[in-house]
Amino acid sequence: xxxxxxxxxxxxxxxxxxxxxxxxxxxxxxxxxxxxxxxxxxxxxxxxxxxxxxxxxxxxxxxxxxxxxxxxxxxxxxxxxxxxxxxxxxxxxxxxxxxxxxxxxxxxxxxxxxxxxxxxxxxxxxxxxxxxxxxxxxxxxxxxxxxxxxxxxxxxxxxxxxxxxxxxxxxxxxxxxxxxxxxxxxxxxxxxxxxxxxxxxxxxxxxxxxxxxxxxxxxxxxxxxxxxxxxxxxxxxxxxxxxxxxxxxxxxxxxxxxxxxxxxxxxxxxxxxxxxxxxxxxxxxxxxxxxxxxxxxxxxxxxxxxxxxxxxxxxxxxxxxxxxxxxxxxxxxxxxxxxxxxxxxxxxxxxxxxxxxxxxxxxxxxxxxxxxxxxxxxxxxxxxxxxxxxxxxxxxxxxxxxxxxxxxxxxxxxxxxxxxxxxxxxxxxxxxxxxxxxxxxxxxxxxxxxxxxxxxxxxxxxxxxxxxxxxxxxxxxxxxxxxxxxxxxxxxxxxxxxxxxxxxxxxxxxxxxxxxxxxxxxxxxxxxxx
Numbered sequence: 001x002x003x004x005x006x007x008x009x010x011x012x013x014x015x016x017x018x019x020x021x022x023x024x025x026x027x028x029x030x031x032x033x034x035x036x037x038x039x040x041x042x043x044x045x046x047x048x049x050x051x052x053x054x055x056x057x058x059x060x061x062x063x064x065x066x067x068x069x070x071x072x073x074x075x076x077x078x079x080x081x082x083x084x085x086x087x088x089x090x091x092x093x094x095x096x097x098x099x100x101x102x103x104x105x106x107x108x109x110x111x112x113x114x115x116x117x118x119x120x121x122x123x124x125x126x127x128x129x130x131x132x133x134x135x136x137x138x139x140x141x142x143x144x145x146x147x148x149x150x151x152x153x154x155x156x157x158x159x160x161x162x163x164x165x166x167x168x169x170x171x172x173x174x175x176x177x178x179x180x181x182x183x184x185x186x187x188x189x190x191x192x193x194x195x196x197x198x199x200x201x202x203x204x205x206x207x208x209x210x211x212x213x214x215x216x217x218x219x220x221x222x223x224x225x226x227x228x229x230x231x232x233x234x235x236x237x238x239x240x241x242x243x244x245x246x247x248x249x250x251x252x253x254x255x256x257x258x259x260x261x262x263x264x265x266x267x268x269x270x271x272x273x274x275x276x277x278x279x280x281x282x283x284x285x286x287x288x289x290x291x292x293x294x295x296x297x298x299x300x301x302x303x304x305x306x307x308x309x310x311x312x313x314x315x316x317x318x319x320x321x322x323x324x325x326x327x328x329x330x331x332x333x334x335x336x337x338x339x340x341x342x343x344x345x346x347x348x349x350x351x352x353x354x355x356x357x358x359x360x361x362x363x364x365x366x367x368x369x370x371x372x373x374x375x376x377x378x379x380x381x382x383x384x385x386x387x388x389x390x391x392x393x394x395x396x397x398x399x400x401x402x403x404x405x406x407x408x409x410x411x412x413x414x415x416x417x418x419x420x421x422x423x424x425x426x427x428x429x430x431x432x433x434x435x436x437x438x439x440x441x442x443x444x445x446x447x448x449x450x451x452x453x454x455x456x457x458x459x460x461x462x463x464x465x466x467x468x469x470x471x472x473x474x475x476x477x478x479x480x481x482x483x484x485x486x487x488x489x490x491x492x493x494x495x496x497x498x499x500x501x502x503x504x505x506x507x508x509x510x511x512x513x514x515x516x517x518x519x520x521x522x523x524x525x526x527x528x529x530x
Contacts, residue, residue: 012188012189016184017184023180024176036159043136044128044138047088047127047155048140048155050088051140051155054078054155055142055153057082059075061142061143061145069099072101075101079103079153089156089157089158090103090105090154090156091104091156092153093152093153094113096149098113098115099112100113124141125140126138127139133159135156135157135158135159136156136157136159137157138154140153223306224241224243224245225237225240225306226241226269226307228269228270229301230301230302231255233254234253245260245282245307246260256270262282264280269303276290278290281498281501287307288308288310291304377403377408377447378408378447379410380409380411382417383417383420383424383447387424387445390425393432394443399442399443402445403445404445406448407447408447408448408449409448409449412454416503419503423499423519423521424456426495427456428443428458429492430458430493431443431515434460434515435460435462438462440461441462444458444459451523452522452524453520455518455519455520455521457518458517459512459513459516460514461514463514464515465511473509474507500520506519
């Protein structure tokens with residue numbers, strides 16, 4: 001690239017030389033024009049002075065009224081003398097009708113010379129350029145003793161030719177051109193070196209190539225990239241980030257406060273202590289943000305945040321978590337059935353056959369009663385199966401799961417069914433954790449519906465929630481439980497809120513003899529602006 005194109009220093013030098021050349025030509029032209037005008041005025045004054053001297057000569061005033069063309073040698077002598085003394089190129093004495101009576105050019109004697117001066121009335125002298133600007137002429141009236149005009153004295157002076165004037169100014173002009181060129185060359189080289197230091201030695205074409213390459217890379221990656229300066233203005237934004245954060249097309253250069261009212265999002269993008277891989281719910285998506293400060297020469301000049309859409313990944317993790325819970329529930333049921341089989345086996349070994357029959361009938365009645373209660377009130381098979389499985393899990397933990405008597409949910413479409421499984425599963429698991437260690441651990445689940453909304457209400461007999469934590473509970477990564485697996489906690493309730501809001505509803509919590517979580521999901525999936 002450098003070998004095929006002119007370098008920055010060469011471009012600056014060429015530009016400087018062109019500017020110098022243009023300035024010299026312009027100044028030279030103006031100087032020549034001004035010098036020509038000054039020279040014409042000076043020569044006009046000399047010619048006028050010579051014409052006035054010729055017109056005021058006593059011999060001319062005495063002989064001119066009666067002179068005939070070429071018939072007065074004294075007049076010719078006086079005119080030639082004035083021409084020689086004044087250094088003029090031509091002199092002439094004219095009759096009032098402009099017939100030449102005497103002239104330094106014999107060919108003009110007896111002819112009528114043209115009147116190339118301005119219109120005159122009375123005794124007035126004049127001077128000006130003639131012959132297209134190549135000479136100056138001056139005329140003065142010859143006055144008799146009584147003041148009448150008896151003739152005209154004319155004097156002409158040639159002006160130097162353009163080549164002659166250029167030859168005279170040539171040495172000075174060359175000095176000026178050389179000085180200007182030297183200054184231009186030195187200035188352009190110094191400017192080029194300074195620009196090279198500021199551009200890290202890159203040529204303009206290389207800088208343009210880097211910018212184009214960066215723009216192509218920036219808008220070609222799937223992850224979102226957003227950069228802010230120290231004042232919180234957006235300095236860099238690719239298409240993915242704009243779509244993920246739902247920012248307007250003209251977001252570049254605007255403060256973050258004007259672009260979003262989401263306090264959590266603003267905190268994640270500007271908080272210097274933001275944790276890596278920070279999960280944040282934006283509209284109906286779950287994003288992972290990583291913020292890093294940007295430094296230049298040791299000073300922080302802003303920050304850059306990369307973001308990934310984790311919604312689909314979270315859906316997969318949710319499905320895996322559901323499978324894991326189902327496996328745990330099956331394990332709990334296996335454990336429960338194993339205990340029951342051991343009890344039956346012991347009764348048979350003790351030959352307590354009637355007691356064994358009553359025990360089997362009791363277990364069967366409990367299962368049949370549970371299945372009947374759930375399936376009678378919950379027509380959606382996945383949700384009903386989840387509640388039955390959670391009953392075994394609650395029993396293993398020493399808690400009791402109760403389905404409210406007024407519960408009723410008909411069969412719903414598959415997307416809503418999956419969302420209900422997510423919401424009910426997370427809320428029940430959260431409630432079972434809350435009642436651990438309670439005197440009477442009870443979790444009550446209520447499922448109701450109307451034409452537009454399905455409402456899930458989960459109440460536990462635990463200690464309730466701190467009102468100060470009521471809103472923070474739904475933030476990704478926030479948990480009130482102290483556990484070694486901290487990284488795995490704090491996302492269940494966030495997912496519940498994400499699912500509810502994605503379906504046009506929401507989730508909240510209040511205390512009523514324990515914590516009560518109420519989630520509402522619209523049957524038609526809509527998005528709620530944040």
